[in-house]
Amino acid sequence: MSVGEALRNSSNHSNTTEGVTTNTTKSDIKTSHNVAVSTEIKDEIAHSTKTDTALEQRLKCDYLVVGAGTTGMSFVDTILTENSKATIILVDKNNNPGGHWTKAYDFVQLHQPSCTYGVNSLPLGKNRFGRERWDLDDRASKSEILNYYQTVLEKFQATGRVRSFFGATYEYNECRNVHTIRFGTRGSTGDADKDSMNTMNTKRTAITVEITCRKVVTSGASIITPSMREPLIPVHETIASNFVPVNEVTSRIASGRYKKYIIFGNGKTSIDAITHMLGDNDIDPSQITWITSREAWFLVTEPFRVVHKSMRTIANRVLSSKSVKETFLGLEKDGLMARIDDSLDTFPEVFRRASVNRKQLEQVRFIKNIVRLGKATSIGPHTIHLERGSLDFSVPDTLLVDCMVDNSYGYASFDNSFQTFEPNRINLGPLFGFLNISLSAAIVAFLECSFGDTTRNGETEETILRKQNDCCWLLTGDCACSPESLVGMLYMEAKYTEALMKTVPGAIKFLMQSRLNMNAPMHHKHGTLKLLWNMIGPPQLYKFPQKLIQKVESGGYTDIDHCFGAETHHHAVNESVATKTSSSMLVANEEHNTARINKINNFHNTGKSYETLVLSCN
Numbered sequence: 001m002s003v004g005e006a007l008r009n010s011s012n013h014s015n016t017t018e019g020v021t022t023n024t025t026k027s028d029i030k031t032s033h034n035v036a037v038s039t040e041i042k043d044e045i046a047h048s049t050k051t052d053t054a055l056e057q058r059l060k061c062d063y064l065v066v067g068a069g070t071t072g073m074s075f076v077d078t079i080l081t082e083n084s085k086a087t088i089i090l091v092d093k094n095n096n097p098g099g100h101w102t103k104a105y106d107f108v109q110l111h112q113p114s115c116t117y118g119v120n121s122l123p124l125g126k127n128r129f130g131r132e133r134w135d136l137d138d139r140a141s142k143s144e145i146l147n148y149y150q151t152v153l154e155k156f157q158a159t160g161r162v163r164s165f166f167g168a169t170y171e172y173n174e175c176r177n178v179h180t181i182r183f184g185t186r187g188s189t190g191d192a193d194k195d196s197m198n199t200m201n202t203k204r205t206a207i208t209v210e211i212t213c214r215k216v217v218t219s220g221a222s223i224i225t226p227s228m229r230e231p232l233i234p235v236h237e238t239i240a241s242n243f244v245p246v247n248e249v250t251s252r253i254a255s256g257r258y259k260k261y262i263i264f265g266n267g268k269t270s271i272d273a274i275t276h277m278l279g280d281n282d283i284d285p286s287q288i289t290w291i292t293s294r295e296a297w298f299l300v301t302e303p304f305r306v307v308h309k310s311m312r313t314i315a316n317r318v319l320s321s322k323s324v325k326e327t328f329l330g331l332e333k334d335g336l337m338a339r340i341d342d343s344l345d346t347f348p349e350v351f352r353r354a355s356v357n358r359k360q361l362e363q364v365r366f367i368k369n370i371v372r373l374g375k376a377t378s379i380g381p382h383t384i385h386l387e388r389g390s391l392d393f394s395v396p397d398t399l400l401v402d403c404m405v406d407n408s409y410g411y412a413s414f415d416n417s418f419q420t421f422e423p424n425r426i427n428l429g430p431l432f433g434f435l436n437i438s439l440s441a442a443i444v445a446f447l448e449c450s451f452g453d454t455t456r457n458g459e460t461e462e463t464i465l466r467k468q469n470d471c472c473w474l475l476t477g478d479c480a481c482s483p484e485s486l487v488g489m490l491y492m493e494a495k496y497t498e499a500l501m502k503t504v505p506g507a508i509k510f511l512m513q514s515r516l517n518m519n520a521p522m523h524h525k526h527g528t529l530k531l532l533w534n535m536i537g538p539p540q541l542y543k544f545p546q547k548l549i550q551k552v553e554s555g556g557y558t559d560i561d562h563c564f565g566a567e568t569h570h571h572a573v574n575e576s577v578a579t580k581t582s583s584s585m586l587v588a589n590e591e592h593n594t595a596r597i598n599k600i601n602n603f604h605n606t607g608k609s610y611e612t613l614v615l616s617c618n
């Protein structure tokens with residue numbers, strides 16, 4: 001259906017969407033929080049005097065960006081800055097920008113300082129002496145983040161090059177190669193997914209319109225927080241109302257109905273819930289039982305107050321250790337890494353890059369009722385069934401709190417075949433390097449603007465895509481949730497920075513001037529001097545990337561037998577060679593090493609220096 005048809009149908013109050021005949025009214029199309037656009041769209045439908053061509057022009061853009069979360073917003077922002085002409089349509093199922101933050105619990109805060117989160121062109125952190133300084137205590141709350149993204153959206157709209165549609169669902173029809181957005185009626189739940197389902201069920205879906213775009217940009221992170229889903233395990237109907245997502249903790253405590261609380265989950269969300277209960281709500285530690293299926297590592301925030309120093313410590317540990325295990329135990333001694341119970345013999349196999357401060361650690365260590373019987377499998381009327389046992393609880397005075405977040409905040413959604421740049425499509429989502437999702441999306445946009453135009457240099461689209469993907473070193477696959485991801489992130493950081501600097505003019509300037517880059521001089525006292533001191537002064541940090549690359553690629557960790565997926569997807573050069581490289585990583589004899597060097601040289605194909613290759617033999 002063309003735009004014109006869709007809009008005409010909508011004004012006839014009847015419309016066929018994907019084979020479903022639907023009744024529609026003009027008021028069904030809502031883009032709450034974006035009054036200007038809402039009115040505009042309704043006007044377009046109402047004013048049937050406009051020609052189809054004019055309407056179609058209005059739904060044509062260079063980039064159709066799906067998702068107004070952190071990655072989509074950061075991508076749009078950099079495109080607008082780096083490309084003075086590009087037009088963008090931004091679409092989101094939710095009613096507001098901010099992605100998963102719109103569904104977060106009220107007491108959530110950024111894990112990192114605000115100064116490096118969000119978009120490049122607008123500060124989120126507090127302004128001190130005209131600068132957004134690195135400040136661990138300045139971490140935006142949920143409402144601050146949501147207000148920020150609303151302001152960013154308004155800034156986008158003021159350019160006249162961005163049109164945004166909220167409460168609208170993007171769909172791609174592969175057979176017809178057609179991009180559509182569907183405007184659904186908003187139900188009472190305020191939840192886009194549930195509302196879409198409701199509208200489908202009641203056959204009140206509004207209209208579907210086609211979007212013509214040069215490229216579609218999507219984020220594949222698929223972040224699902226407890227409030228966005230049904231319980232992950234079967235819950236007996238009699239206690240269903242006692243099993244609540246973390247978002248409900250505050251109001252349930254205020255009801256005064258509960259004497260005991262059982263927390264499900266071993267990540268940052270459960271730590272936030274527990275510290276909120278103990279610190280802000282005067283719950284006694286003895287009232288809390290904590291079900292942790294697996295032990296996890298946490299980054300301790302305080303040492304990161306002096307970020308260069310803590311990065312130096314990490315670099316030293318990563319280079320001097322023979323294994324990931326040794327690295328983590330060393331960092332634990334250094335005070336940069338922690339586990340909830342350090343008296344346990346087992347080495348935690350989970351690292352989701354969540355951070356805690358020392359006060360939070362102290363607080364959660366007051367909890368003595370910790371249940372380590374594996375994952376919960378179901379909840380009966382009085383009993384929680386776990387993989388290795390069960391736990392009884394009293395009804396109705398026990399609140400069961402769902403803090404289970406899978407998948408390392410979506411970062412493990414991507415397998416090793418993931419490519420950022422594809423024909424007519426850009427895929428956002430995974431991290432470039434060390435803890436910097438906002439910067440990652442900005443870099444993708446920067447690459448798009450640096451290489452994007454295939455006609456400019458007479459290069460084929462294939463060549464451009466290869467050049468772009470060659471700069472994208474991303475942490476993908478299962479390792480995203482395990483301790484080895486620490487090495488992986490640093491390895492990817494070294495690789496992407498090297499690739500950008502070698503091949504993209506202006507990349508150093510872009511990185512050094514990006515507020516999303518935690519190393520950018522603007523965030524630090526004596527910024528440039530400090531950076532230079534750390535890089536070329538006694539700490540010699542400029543050597544770290546090459547040394548790490550060499551170590552990872554020469555099988556320098558006894559417990560890592562791969563190159564974080566780089567060997568199988570990167571450069572799409574010689575998959576069979578690369579796969580062999582990965583599987584034989586741990587074999588260390590001279591003949592093998594020589595062969596490996598040749599293979600690595602082949603698949604990287606980026607002019608790696610002779611010196612580096614020789615070093616990787618040792």
Ligand SMILES: Cc1cc2nc3c(=O)[nH]c(=O)nc-3n(C[C@H](O)[C@H](O)[C@H](O)COP(=O)(O)OP(=O)(O)OC[C@H]3O[C@@H](n4cnc5c(N)ncnc54)[C@H](O)[C@@H]3O)c2cc1C
Nearest residue numbers: 067069070071092093099100110111112169170219221223
């Ligand atoms: C509690 C919590 C705290 C975190 N803290 C930090 C932190 O301090 N620092 C950090 O770096 N990271 C943090 N993360 C992770 C980080 O915030 C996320 O990785 C990042 O926000 C992901 O952004 P995104 O845009 O990819 O995804 P999302 O935020 O999930 O946004 C995706 C958007 O796309 C929309 N969408 C999807 N499909 C469609 C469709 N078909 N049609 C229309 N719209 C669609 C969704 O509605 C959604 O709004 C945290 C995560 C959580 C859960």
